[in-house]
Amino acid sequence: MIYEVFRQERKGQPFQHAGSVEAADERFAEAYAREQYGRRGESVALWVVERGSIMRIDEFVDELNRNYHRVDGYPLKEKLKEARARAAARDR
Amino acid sequence: MRELLLEIADDELILGWRDSEWTGIAPFLEEDVAFSSIAQNEVGHARALYELAARDVGTTADELAFDREPSEYRCSRLVELRLPEWERTIARHVLYEQADAERLERLKASDDPEIAGLAAKIDREEIYHRLHAEMWHERLKEEPRYVEALEELRPLVGERNGHSPELEQLWEEMTVVRRSQPAGTTW
Numbered sequence A: 001m002i003y004e005v006f007r008q009e010r011k012g013q014p015f016q017h018a019g020s021v022e023a024a025d026e027r028f029a030e031a032y033a034r035e036q037y038g039r040r041g042e043s044v045a046l047w048v049v050e051r052g053s054i055m056r057i058d059e060f061v062d063e064l065n066r067n068y069h070r071v072d073g074y075p076l077k078e079k080l081k082e083a084r085a086r087a088a089a090r091d092r
Numbered sequence B: 001m002r003e004l005l006l007e008i009a010d011d012e013l014i015l016g017w018r019d020s021e022w023t024g025i026a027p028f029l030e031e032d033v034a035f036s037s038i039a040q041n042e043v044g045h046a047r048a049l050y051e052l053a054a055r056d057v058g059t060t061a062d063e064l065a066f067d068r069e070p071s072e073y074r075c076s077r078l079v080e081l082r083l084p085e086w087e088r089t090i091a092r093h094v095l096y097e098q099a100d101a102e103r104l105e106r107l108k109a110s111d112d113p114e115i116a117g118l119a120a121k122i123d124r125e126e127i128y129h130r131l132h133a134e135m136w137h138e139r140l141k142e143e144p145r146y147v148e149a150l151e152e153l154r155p156l157v158g159e160r161n162g163h164s165p166e167l168e169q170l171w172e173e174m175t176v177v178r179r180s181q182p183a184g185t186t187w
Helices: A026-037 A077-091 B002-020 B029-055 B061-066 B086-108 B113-140 B144-156 B165-179
Strands: A002-008 A016-022 A045-050
Touching: A002 A026, A016 A026, A016 B029, A026 A045, A026 B029, A026 B113, B002 B029, B002 B061, B002 B086, B002 B165, B029 B061, B029 B113, B061 B165, B086 B113, B086 B144
Parallel strands: none
Antiparallel strands: A002 A016, A002 A045
């Protein structure tokens, strides 16, 4: 079975995916996860979860193309650039 | 106490060497990494123990580890055997970790704070070796070949009178590089 391993680098930080281990059961998964992701002091905690227990969602329907729902629907980059140019012109 | 230190150091060095023979050829990759790491830990423990043993007698850890005759090693018959079968290797691992745990407890109670401190440090790593040994034991305990190996090897755990010819062969390989250089060579 494949177990996915998430590790936390320092207390308070979010757990991030580190990789996976292949193991016969949870005990072996624990041992191998410790070995591969915890032994060098690189983690303060690990989450080890069997791959089948993870719910995967990867389709996000947007039939009507309502781009105002998305962060890229309102491009700020150009507006910021213009604002900076105005500010610079004023301060000159 | 020095005798006990050497006994443990020799056990850990020789067992580390034997366990490392599985590097690259363990039954599967995750286990290869785990078992190689255990082997490396054992050699690390040997190094620290040799350093303590060398401290009072004007020698060095390397001289203790590599420059003695095979007959002078105090390791048990259990650790010196070459065991190319996985179930026998695991049987040895399980037997060794049990005996080692008891011995470390005695060392942790030493009056010498350096010895007690080192024993505590080593024991913190051995916890994971014991977990590893136990999980394999649980997995294999119904397998006749594994049960047989346990019975075969059990009498050798504390057997320190004399060595098998396998120790001599191992010693030849282990020390060949050092012996190929004139005494006093610095590396």
